Amino acid sequence: MSVVWAVWRLPATRQDMMSARHLRERCRKIIDGLEISRPLDVTALCVRIGNQRGRPVRLVPLDMPVSLSGLWLSIADYDAILYESRTSKVHQDHIILHEIGHLLAEHNATPAIEDEVLRLLMPNVDPQMIRAMLGRTRYSNPEEQEAELIASLLLERAGRWRPLKxxxxxxxxxxxxxxxxxxxxxxxxxx
Structure with missing residues (x-):
């Protein structure tokens, strides 16, 4: 099994170090209430998160466009996590956990979506019309870092970071x- 490592920029200043420490503490608090099984079953984790939130989390494997490996969508009565179907199970789990990170950190779902993703999701609707309905917001770099750190911490808690040999x-x-x-x-x- 290969391990997916999060790549982080080294803190350049003392303030950056404090920010990184604060982010790690915030992410730990977010996942503290979750029951993490060993070995990690990502599907079961999504069911538990859905039960806790009162909104099911549905996992949808897709052949994603090259520029995208995962996406969290908030649908009327459930959350959908779309993820790349043409990659390894370990990578799929990491993609799903990254999207779960966005969900748990209460980031905004359905950010501005590239035209190719809109065509994948709704092939008969003009992407410009969908974008106008959704608004034009983008995930900020801190939100991506937070989601990635949550995914990494979940894997760490599940024991996936142990050496393989x-x-x-x-x-x-x-x-x-x-x-x-x-x-x-x-x-x-x-x-």
């Missing part, structure tokens, strides 16, 4: 490697 360190570094491994295992157990 054991390795044997050289005798000269064995003590350091053992302390590092114990430290990381203790951190994993806190989640």
């Amino acid at each position: 054991k390795w044997t360190p050289r005798p000269t570094t064995a003590a350091i490697a053992r302390r590092l491994e114990q430290s990381l295992e203790e951190r994993q157990d806190l989640g």
Whole structure:
């Protein structure tokens, strides 16, 4: 199984470091009330989130346009998460968890959508007309970072961040490697 790592810009200033810490704390609080199973079953998690919110979460695999891998839509009586069907299960789970991150953080659903996505969802309707009905809002970079961090934290809590295989360190570094491994295992157990 390959692991999807979130790519983050390193904080440039002390203020950026505080902002990153604040974001991580906010994301942890958002997911604290969720029951995360081991191993993680993303479909079951979506059912639980839907039950908690009183709105079902429906997962819709699609052949997405190249520029898009996932999308969260708020429909009248349910939430739909569209995700790329032509990728690995691990990547699909990460895409779904990213969209769940938007939902849990209460970001606005259905942002400005590219014409190709509008055509995919509603092939017989002019994209300009749909855009006019939806308004023209865009996800901000902080919202994308928050959704990505929520997805990563959910995977971390489910134990997906553990190393896939054991390795044997050289005798000269064995003590350091053992302390590092114990430290990381203790951190994993806190989640």
